[in-house]
Amino acid sequence: MNYVSRFDELLDLNALHNWPIKKQLAAExxxxxxxxxxxxxxESYIMPRLxxxxxxxxxxxxxxTAIDVYDVEKEHRYNMELVRKKNGRYRLEDWxxxxxxxxxxxxxxxxxxxVNGMLCFRLLSDE
Numbered sequence: 001m002n003y004v005s006r007f008d009e010l011l012d013l014n015a016l017h018n019w020p021i022k023k024q025l026a027a028e029x030x031x032x033x034x035x036x037x038x039x040x041x042x043e044s045y046i047m048p049r050l051x052x053x054x055x056x057x058x059x060x061x062x063x064x065t066a067i068d069v070y071d072v073e074k075e076h077r078y079n080m081e082l083v084r085k086k087n088g089r090y091r092l093e094d095w096x097x098x099x100x101x102x103x104x105x106x107x108x109x110x111x112x113x114x115v116n117g118m119l120c121f122r123l124l125s126d127e
Contacts, residue, residue, distance in 0.1 A: 018113060019111025019112060019113050019122070019124065020045055020112075020113055021037075021041045021045060021046075021111065021112035021113070022109060022110070022111050022112075022124065023035075023037075023038075023109065023110055023112070024107065024108070024109050025104065025105070025106055025107065025108050025109070025110060026106055027106040029095065029099070029106070030099045030104055030105060030106050031106075032095075033093075033094065033095055033096035033099070034091045034092065034093055034094075034095055035091060035092040035095040036089065036090070036091050037082075037090045037091060037092060038090075039088060039089060039090060041112075042058075042082070042090040045114065046082070046114060046119065047059070049114040050065070050067070054066075054067070058082060058084055059084070060084070061084075061086070062083075062084060062085065062086055063083075063084045064081050064082065064083040064084065064093075065081065065082055066079060066080070066081055066082075067079075067080060067081070067082050067118070067119055068080075068117065068118040068119070069092070069098075069118065069119045069120075069121065070115075070118045070119070070120045070121070071098060071102075071120075071121060071122070072120050072121065072122040073122050073123065074102070077118065078094070078097050078098065079094075080092050080093055080094045080095065080097070081093040081094065092119075098121075102123075104123070108123055108124075109123070109124040110122065110123055110124060111124045
């Protein structure tokens, strides 16, 4: 079992350097309703922070688990499913709950961080 410090809960989410997962959104991410996440990001950052039962469910072949996803800018929480596909890749289901109302476009960047038991995210500007 990996030990994860409580440091994540103290992060200042307004500081851009505190977004350990950064992703430039592809057309598939905004058009499919699913956000594709890298195997490395999920297995090295998200899974160690999940409760053991959720991590175990996700690590199984075609595993899935519900997680809370928090939009820091809109201050809104969503319930989504993190899914492991047959090919070993991961995706966040129901991402269209965020992408459609916010009119998120391919090419935009997002940052993600695990804080207080939720996967928090925000759009990252080029500033």
